[in-house]
Amino acid sequence: MHEDGTRRRWxxxxxxxxxxxxxxxxxxxxxxxxxxxxxxxxxxxGEPVCERLEEDTHxxxxxxxxxxxxxxxxxxxxxxxxxxxxxxxxxxTDEGGTREVDLPAGSTWTSEGVRWHExxxxxxxxxxxxxFESKPTPETx
Numbered sequence: 001m002h003e004d005g006t007r008r009r010w011x012x013x014x015x016x017x018x019x020x021x022x023x024x025x026x027x028x029x030x031x032x033x034x035x036x037x038x039x040x041x042x043x044x045x046g047e048p049v050c051e052r053l054e055e056d057t058h059x060x061x062x063x064x065x066x067x068x069x070x071x072x073x074x075x076x077x078x079x080x081x082x083x084x085x086x087x088x089x090x091x092x093t094d095e096g097g098t099r100e101v102d103l104p105a106g107s108t109w110t111s112e113g114v115r116w117h118e119x120x121x122x123x124x125x126x127x128x129x130x131x132f133e134s135k136p137t138p139e140t141x
Contacts, residue, residue, distance in 0.1 A: 036116055038078070043073060049065060051064075053130075058134065060132075063130055066121040066126065068123060072118060072120075079113045080111055081111075082110075082131050084103045087104040088102075088121055089123035089127075090122065092118075
């Protein structure tokens with residue numbers, strides 16, 4: 001239930017819904033061997049950058065906001081879809097190296113999961129995204 005008393009639902013359709021249960025991406029360990037945080041647990045310089053907007057037993061919806069110069073410390077992602085509320089330029093570092101990505105407002109993407117990455121807003125404006133994750137479901141016998 002939201003502060004204004006309404007209940008909003010995020011629905012998911014298409015191939016991802018038809019695929020059934022989704023398994024979380026394997027979290028790569030940190031340099032000290034501990035598992036990496038997910039996007040909600042990871043932050044930037046001790047401050048959270050993502051907030052949970054909605055969650056049920058099957059899905060989770062996050063909003064992640066990055067003022068210019070801020071980022072998201074190393075973390076992993078389960079399979080997810082994203083939508084750019086406010087676009088910008090992000091520097092992404094992962095197993096493939098470092099690259100800069102321009103993502104205009106209204107852009108969408110899907111991912112089968114990310115073992116690890118870290119990002120930094122290298123543009124001059126605040127960038128924000130919605131991240132919609134499928135949660136694993138227990139296997140039935």
